[in-house]
Amino acid sequence: MKIQMLVLANSKKSGGRCLAGIRTDTLEWVRPVALSDHNEMPTDSCFNSFTGKPIRPLDLVELDISEAMPLKYQRENWLSNPASIKFLTKVSVEKAFPKLETKIDNEPWFLRDSSTKIDPAVYRKYKTNAPSLALIEVASAELLTNQRKSRRIHFRHGSTNWDLPFTDDYYQGADGKLERSLLCLSIGEEWQSSYGTSDQKWHYKLVAGLISLPPIEVTPLNTSVADSLLAICERLFQFTPYISEERNQFGRFATGGWFYQGIATLKCEFCGNSGLMVFRKHFRKYAREMHYWGIVCEACRVGSDSKIFTKKFVRQLDESLETIQPVKSCCHECISNIKNF
Ligand SMILES: [Zn+2]
Numbered sequence: 001m002k003i004q005m006l007v008l009a010n011s012k013k014s015g016g017r018c019l020a021g022i023r024t025d026t027l028e029w030v031r032p033v034a035l036s037d038h039n040e041m042p043t044d045s046c047f048n049s050f051t052g053k054p055i056r057p058l059d060l061v062e063l064d065i066s067e068a069m070p071l072k073y074q075r076e077n078w079l080s081n082p083a084s085i086k087f088l089t090k091v092s093v094e095k096a097f098p099k100l101e102t103k104i105d106n107e108p109w110f111l112r113d114s115s116t117k118i119d120p121a122v123y124r125k126y127k128t129n130a131p132s133l134a135l136i137e138v139a140s141a142e143l144l145t146n147q148r149k150s151r152r153i154h155f156r157h158g159s160t161n162w163d164l165p166f167t168d169d170y171y172q173g174a175d176g177k178l179e180r181s182l183l184c185l186s187i188g189e190e191w192q193s194s195y196g197t198s199d200q201k202w203h204y205k206l207v208a209g210l211i212s213l214p215p216i217e218v219t220p221l222n223t224s225v226a227d228s229l230l231a232i233c234e235r236l237f238q239f240t241p242y243i244s245e246e247r248n249q250f251g252r253f254a255t256g257g258w259f260y261q262g263i264a265t266l267k268c269e270f271c272g273n274s275g276l277m278v279f280r281k282h283f284r285k286y287a288r289e290m291h292y293w294g295i296v297c298e299a300c301r302v303g304s305d306s307k308i309f310t311k312k313f314v315r316q317l318d319e320s321l322e323t324i325q326p327v328k329s330c331c332h333e334c335i336s337n338i339k340n341f
């Protein structure tokens with residue numbers, strides 16, 4: 001079967017390459033494997049035949065896969081014909097992101113503990129069908145080369161600081177700090193560290209691919225804007241909300257583009273009174289239309305973004321407002337988008 005795959009990793013492994021990506025038709029993870037000692041793909045099959053250079057993350061390739069060959073620790077493996085791999089095109093991060101965003105897993109099971117390796121017994125003991133590939137977004141990271149000349153990547157995820165092997169040896173960037181990035185994580189085969197003394201083998205957690213993302217746009221501070229959250233609140237309710245400087249909230253609420261959506265009868269995080277006035281502002285992140293939150297308590301007059309609330313609370317707030325006044329029916333930008341469609 002011929003498929004197209006958006007490559008997210010082309011990293012080194014014993015005897016060849018570990019190629020992994022997402023099928024463009026089903027958005028499922030695929031790790032094409034060959035019938036070889038370590039299921040590795042031959043190195044020479046992972047080249048772009050036009051440029052003679054290695055296939056890179058965000059390259060779209062076509063390849064033949066014949067059957068699923070799941071291993072307990074790598075369930076995404078598919079038997080494939082290495083000679084069939086064909087480079088099609090390079091996809092820009094802006095174009096790829098909306099699809100990739102749906103694959104971002106903010107809590108992959110193998111990052112739940114802080115160990116950098118997995119005991120193979122875990123797989124023998126349990127009938128596991130856990131994924132061995134994951135895509136995460138990090139606000140920053142750092143690449144470095146350790147004393148053993150191995151490339152490592154440091155990043156923070158949840159409350160853990162990770163230090164994992166970075167196995168994309170074709171990555172051109174120098175060691176140092178990285179801004180917002182997508183990391184393609186993979187679980188390696190059983191492997192015995194040559195530095196240890198015991199013959200215990202482990203599955204190591206690896207970062208097999210790295211994609212730099214453009215920074216999230218920060219709107220400039222301009223307090224005189226008539227449709228800032230502050231100005232609208234003043235106009236409609238005759239008071240200026242108290243806003244913390246944290247996360248540039250004040251700056252964001254002082255810029256234009258806000259509109260009032262409605263009032264929800266949910267309890268205020270600060271004073272416990274019910275009555276939260278909700279302001280929204282349209283923005284576009286890559287190809288997705290979204291709306292910032294500005295939540296102002298009627299009673300204590302504290303205003304904030306949605307970050308201080310739990311996801312569950314924001315969902316409740318969203319649901320309750322959508323029944324009163326759907327955001328798309330009061331957002332000028334959404335309305336004009338529909339007209340221009
Ligand atoms: Zn309050």
Ligand SMILES: [Zn+2]
Nearest residue numbers: 282331333334
């Ligand atoms: Zn909108």
